[in-house]
Amino acid sequence: MQNFRGEREKGASVLAQARGIRGLSRRDFLKLGGTGIAGAAMLGVAGCGGGDTIGGQGGGEGGESIFTWGRGADTVGLDPINVTDGESLIVTRQIFDGLLDFEPGTTDVVAALATAVPEPEEDGLVYTFELREGVTFHDGEPFNAEAVVFNFDRWREEDNEFHVGGGSQTSSFSYYTSQFGGFDDESIIESVEAVDELTVRFNLTSPLGPFLRNIAMSPFGIASPAALEEDAEGFWQNPVGTGPFQFDSWDRGNEVRVTAYEDWWGTDLGEGEGGAGPFVDRIVFRSIPDNAARVAALAGGQLTAADGLTPDDVPTIEEDEALQVITRPPLNIGYLAFNTEKEPFDQLEVRQAITRAINMERIVESFFGDTAEVASNAMPPTVPFFREETEPYPYDPDEARSLLEEAGLGDGFSAQLWYMPIPRPYMPNARGVAQAMQNDLEEVGINVELVTREWGTYLDETGRGEHDMCILGWTGDNGDPDNFLNVLLSSRGATETDAQNVAYYQNPELDEILDNAAETIDEDERRELYAEAQQIIYEDAPWAPIEYAEPPLGFQANVSGYEPSPTGGEGFNSVQLDQEGA
Amino acid sequence: MDTSVAARSGWDDFRRAFLSNRLAVIGAVVMSLFILMAIFAPVLAPYDPINDQDLTSNFAGPSAQHWLGQDELGRDILSRIMYGARVSLTAGLAAVAFATTFGTLVGVTAGYAGRWIDAILMRLMDMLLAFPSILLAIVVVTILGQGLTNAMLAVGIVLLPQIARVVRSAVISVRERDYVEAERALGASHTRIVTSAILPNSLAPLIVQSTLALATAILDIAALSFLGLGAQAPTPEWGAMLTDAFRSGFGVFIEGQHAILFPGIAIALCVLSVNFIGDGLRDALDPRRK
Numbered sequence: 001m002q003n004f005r006g007e008r009e010k011g012a013s014v015l016a017q018a019r020g021i022r023g024l025s026r027r028d029f030l031k032l033g034g035t036g037i038a039g040a041a042m043l044g045v046a047g048c049g050g051g052d053t054i055g056g057q058g059g060g061e062g063g064e065s066i067f068t069w070g071r072g073a074d075t076v077g078l079d080p081i082n083v084t085d086g087e088s089l090i091v092t093r094q095i096f097d098g099l100l101d102f103e104p105g106t107t108d109v110v111a112a113l114a115t116a117v118p119e120p121e122e123d124g125l126v127y128t129f130e131l132r133e134g135v136t137f138h139d140g141e142p143f144n145a146e147a148v149v150f151n152f153d154r155w156r157e158e159d160n161e162f163h164v165g166g167g168s169q170t171s172s173f174s175y176y177t178s179q180f181g182g183f184d185d186e187s188i189i190e191s192v193e194a195v196d197e198l199t200v201r202f203n204l205t206s207p208l209g210p211f212l213r214n215i216a217m218s219p220f221g222i223a224s225p226a227a228l229e230e231d232a233e234g235f236w237q238n239p240v241g242t243g244p245f246q247f248d249s250w251d252r253g254n255e256v257r258v259t260a261y262e263d264w265w266g267t268d269l270g271e272g273e274g275g276a277g278p279f280v281d282r283i284v285f286r287s288i289p290d291n292a293a294r295v296a297a298l299a300g301g302q303l304t305a306a307d308g309l310t311p312d313d314v315p316t317i318e319e320d321e322a323l324q325v326i327t328r329p330p331l332n333i334g335y336l337a338f339n340t341e342k343e344p345f346d347q348l349e350v351r352q353a354i355t356r357a358i359n360m361e362r363i364v365e366s367f368f369g370d371t372a373e374v375a376s377n378a379m380p381p382t383v384p385f386f387r388e389e390t391e392p393y394p395y396d397p398d399e400a401r402s403l404l405e406e407a408g409l410g411d412g413f414s415a416q417l418w419y420m421p422i423p424r425p426y427m428p429n430a431r432g433v434a435q436a437m438q439n440d441l442e443e444v445g446i447n448v449e450l451v452t453r454e455w456g457t458y459l460d461e462t463g464r465g466e467h468d469m470c471i472l473g474w475t476g477d478n479g480d481p482d483n484f485l486n487v488l489l490s491s492r493g494a495t496e497t498d499a500q501n502v503a504y505y506q507n508p509e510l511d512e513i514l515d516n517a518a519e520t521i522d523e524d525e526r527r528e529l530y531a532e533a534q535q536i537i538y539e540d541a542p543w544a545p546i547e548y549a550e551p552p553l554g555f556q557a558n559v560s561g562y563e564p565s566p567t568g569g570e571g572f573n574s575v576q577l578d579q580e581g582a
Numbered sequence: 583m584d585t586s587v588a589a590r591s592g593w594d595d596f597r598r599a600f601l602s603n604r605l606a607v608i609g610a611v612v613m614s615l616f617i618l619m620a621i622f623a624p625v626l627a628p629y630d631p632i633n634d635q636d637l638t639s640n641f642a643g644p645s646a647q648h649w650l651g652q653d654e655l656g657r658d659i660l661s662r663i664m665y666g667a668r669v670s671l672t673a674g675l676a677a678v679a680f681a682t683t684f685g686t687l688v689g690v691t692a693g694y695a696g697r698w699i700d701a702i703l704m705r706l707m708d709m710l711l712a713f714p715s716i717l718l719a720i721v722v723v724t725i726l727g728q729g730l731t732n733a734m735l736a737v738g739i740v741l742l743p744q745i746a747r748v749v750r751s752a753v754i755s756v757r758e759r760d761y762v763e764a765e766r767a768l769g770a771s772h773t774r775i776v777t778s779a780i781l782p783n784s785l786a787p788l789i790v791q792s793t794l795a796l797a798t799a800i801l802d803i804a805a806l807s808f809l810g811l812g813a814q815a816p817t818p819e820w821g822a823m824l825t826d827a828f829r830s831g832f833g834v835f836i837e838g839q840h841a842i843l844f845p846g847i848a849i850a851l852c853v854l855s856v857n858f859i860g861d862g863l864r865d866a867l868d869p870r871r872k
Contacts, residue, residue: 295832313832366637435816439635450815
């Protein structure tokens with residue numbers, strides 16, 4: 001008890017110190033940072049100062065309320081269909097609306113730009129959406145059936161003149177491919193037609209189980225056709241949608257700013273339907289890669305909210321009365337993928353050996369504490385049709401050694417293990433996890449070289465298969481098993497560039513099961529097929545699954561109305577800043 | 583009769599002057615300890631700096647088993663600092679060796695050749711000097727790619743112009759001396775004049791500048807590693823140790839201050855003692871003292 005009290009007081013005083021030093025300049029930081037002693041504590045505060053007058057509590061220029069969101073990395077692009085990373089989609093989510101959306105805090109589908117969630121017609125081959133009236137894009141252009149058709153045509157047709165954009169790190173419409181089967185003839189959406197001004201009909205080549213959930217995903221936000229016609233190549237830097245906030249500015253590597261869109265259609269809707277607001281005048285998405293620096297900035301009042309807390313930070317923040325912690329419902333997985341196209345990872349025994357050589361339970365406990373559980377399947381238990389019977393791979397170095405023996409690698413071998421340079425929601429400290437794995441693998445004679453790259457490059461190069469093994473993770477977009485298994489482990493995801501299947505695992509048997517499961521709307525049949533799929537993945541071991549995390553978020557105590565989405569992409573329209581005492 | 587005069591040679595003067603500077607002596611002693619630590623790290627270090635992890639006791643404070651405590655992966659901080667001395671010192675020396683070699687080359691060429699060659703080379707050096715050193719180092723590492731080798735190279739490039747400038751002015755000051763004229767009158771080649779007459783007589787300022795550059799090099803390499811551009815995990819480099827502890831979360835300030843404190847002290851001590859040595863050398867080699 002005594003000890004606990006002591007800890008508390010110490011924690012409070014450190015936070016108080018962090019508040020006291022917010023005025024530090026960058027030069028001071030460099031001086032101190034070099035000497036290394038006190039400088040470390042101030043990096044974050046100084047690193048994000050920049051002479052800006054934005055207050056974390058929401059006070060700003062002329063009484064403007066500003067919500068400053070601190071996160072681990074900057075946005076890659078703002079054309080939602082041409083990105084895959086969460087830091088891009090959390091911004092585009094505010095600027096764009098889809099036809100459908102997820103109910104705040106869940107993965108249940110609700111209407112957004114459509115007036116209602118449509119029922120499948122003709123056994124799931126046709127869906128008809130009625131659209132909201134009087135919606136306008138931020139550039140003043142009207143939203144209508146033609147706009148929806150324009151966007152779907154742009155995504156689907158490879159020879160469409162607007163099938164371009166996204167900048168140098170574009171994902172090349174990869175979300176369309178992964179959710180709807182491919183472009184042109186391979187696309188499950190055969191055509192989209194405007195029946196009248198406010199009615200759109202989708203014709204499918206075959207039924208698609210997760211169709212409505214797919215439509216609700218952030219990448220399928222409807223963009224302004226006029227803006228795309230003007231400059232489709234540059235749209236990723238100048239996005240125009242119908243969302244609650246409109247794009248203001250983007251300082252690359254530092255922050256993205258959006259401002260409230262007064263004519264948003266959702267203002268009069270209830271919060272439970274994804275409406276209400278926007279209440280704050282401006283949102284600043286600020287990137288502070290360093291975990292400790294970000295928390296220091298939150299404690300020091302430079303941020304209204306901080307994403308990517310490490311589990312160790314949770315008690316510190318909970319004990320501070322000026323701050324609060326909100327956890328995100330878990331819908332993610334962190335994993336170590338083996339590049340199955342490279343030797344020796346093409347051998348099953350080698351992959352199995354590694355899964356047994358790593359003490360995952362110990363790693364999860366020390367790096368995640370209570371905020372995660374050890375993973376067994378390739379998707380988290382919050383996703384329907386999760387296979388309960390699968391147990392995490394056992395930790396057994398002796399078996400690992402004999403498996404390596406069997407593979408003819410009794411003397412061990414050398415390989416690269418790539419880890420993410422920045423904290424992700426599914427893994428706040430990949431560097432630590434990687435070093436712990438290196439240690440475990442060393443035990444069984446595998447000599448591991450650790451490799452990392454700048455975040456954009458990391459995604460790019462792992463997406464080309466340049467790694468031997470890499471740590472990555474995935475936050476689900478729509479809560480459907482298809483969104484985990486099909487995206488991450490089917491042959492379709494094992495593309496030459498921008499691969500989502502970074503294990504390059506290609507198993508025709510699994511592909512067929514996943515295709516069948518996706519093409520049926522029968523629940524029992526889907527359950528059976530997905531159980532089989534998870535069993536196959538477990539046996540083939542293309543990954544060593546690490547953990548399912550429940551990512552904690554830190555806020556100033558005056559924030560209300562923030563409802564974290566399991567998908568990681570919540571709308572900020574309902575967020576309010578209580579001005580009292582701020 | 584002549585012996586007493588002979589005994590008061592330049593070396594003797596130098597030694598006396600250096601030893602009378604208390605800070606310089608302290609610096610030399612501390613530095614020798616660091617060098618010994620670096621050389622004998624495998625013998626002295628109680629644990630393996632990379633592989634002796636103990637995740638259950640991360641950030642455990644100093645104890646009888648771990649004198650300086652444990653870091654975010656439960657590794658022994660003392661052992662990592664010892665091995666870190668190897669990394670930091672060799673990286674610093676390599677950077678200075680690079681800067682000294684090429685800086686001398688540039689400085690001698692500019693000072694000896696004079697005229698437009700001098701003008702061009704010195705304007706180039708001025709351009710490099712115009713940037714704050716750490717910023718320039720960051721730019722160079724960004725171009726070359728992160729990693730310890732590139733960080734060494736970057737710091738070497740940053741230090742180069744200072745050395746070149748010092749060497750150039752020394753060369754200019756001896757260029758017109760009688761002994762150089764004598765060599766020239768005897769028909770010696772340019773190379774011979776430079777190596778036998780000019781360089782040996784320009785050595786004093788070069789030694790001082792190189793020593794001071796070593797301090798900057800060690801600090802800058804640690805700073806680059808701290809920013810994630812130099813030594814990469816799991817290399818036990820002092821700057822990288824700071825950033826490793828730091829990145830594991832804000833909790834480090836509450837339960838793991840030692841993981842920040844001790845590598846920081848190692849950097850500070852090392853840099854300080856090299857600076858003291860440099861100052862001592864400068865005073866001892868200053869001709870005005872004689």
